[in-house]
Amino acid sequence: GAGVSQSPSNKVTEKGKDVELRCDPISGHTALYWYRQSLGQGLEFLIYFQGNSAPDKSGLPSDRFSAERTGGSVSTLTIQRTQQEDSAVYLCASSGQGLGNQPQHFGDGTRLSIL
Amino acid sequence: SQQGEEDPQALSIQEGENATMNCSYKTSINNLQWYRQNSGRGLVHLILIRSNEREKHSGRLRVTLDTSKKSSSLLITASRAADTASYFCATDKSGGYNKLIFGAGTRLAVHP
Numbered sequence: 001g002a003g004v005s006q007s008p009s010n011k012v013t014e015k016g017k018d019v020e021l022r023c024d025p026i027s028g029h030t031a032l033y034w035y036r037q038s039l040g041q042g043l044e045f046l047i048y049f050q051g052n053s054a055p056d057k058s059g060l061p062s063d064r065f066s067a068e069r070t071g072g073s074v075s076t077l078t079i080q081r082t083q084q085e086d087s088a089v090y091l092c093a094s095s096g097q098g099l100g101n102q103p104q105h106f107g108d109g110t111r112l113s114i115l
Numbered sequence: 116s117q118q119g120e121e122d123p124q125a126l127s128i129q130e131g132e133n134a135t136m137n138c139s140y141k142t143s144i145n146n147l148q149w150y151r152q153n154s155g156r157g158l159v160h161l162i163l164i165r166s167n168e169r170e171k172h173s174g175r176l177r178v179t180l181d182t183s184k185k186s187s188s189l190l191i192t193a194s195r196a197a198d199t200a201s202y203f204c205a206t207d208k209s210g211g212y213n214k215l216i217f218g219a220g221t222r223l224a225v226h227p
Binding site: 004041 | 145146148155156157158159160163165203207208214215216217218219220222
């Protein structure tokens with residue numbers, strides 16, 4: 001498809017397990033963003049990838065969170081030893097070159113529930 | 116803390132009425148964007164206004180920006196039930212930042 005694709009759309013797991021969330025950005029977009037959205041809240045920035053530059057990890061809430069972007073395309077967000085407070089919708093977005101005057105294109109998110 | 120704060124948090128109107136949502140931010144910006152989010156979906160970009168612009172239109176949408184007050188407003192005219200969604204402002208801080216900072220959003224309900 002032409003849009004940002006995220007998988008899985010829903011993930012339910014037990015506390016303490018590791019989870020991997022995947023984002024497939026729009027082809028040709030060099031900038032990729034991960035956000036977290038708690039119920040009824042705004043978006044919390046997690047991490048930003050731009051081309052081959054070092055990612056901006058300033059939003060990651062703890063060292064249990066990590067993300068990779070392979071080959072400048074697909075990205076994976078990994079949460080280790082999940083906690084109940086990690087329950088949220090994780091949204092991925094991409095934009096052309098990551099400039100502030102460019103819109104971000106969002107996937108529909110992964111709804112993560114930690115039991 | 117979040118850069119943008121939307122006001123009101125929730126708004127309920129009848130079809131045909133206008134809806135106005137406000138956004139305030141704290142630091143100097145390059146651009147301000149408005150996004151819409153339908154329940155259970157990702158955000159969709161609506162409109163971008165640059166810091167040197169004061170007003171912008173797109174269809175039934177009108178956005179204003181007052182940099183002296185660090186605020187923006189989104190007006191949706193002749194609202195429709197399909198406009199029911201959450202609306203977020205997002206700012207791109209001046210000084211070399213390439214990431215957007217989102218507010219908490221306004222939940223708009225348009226009743227038929």
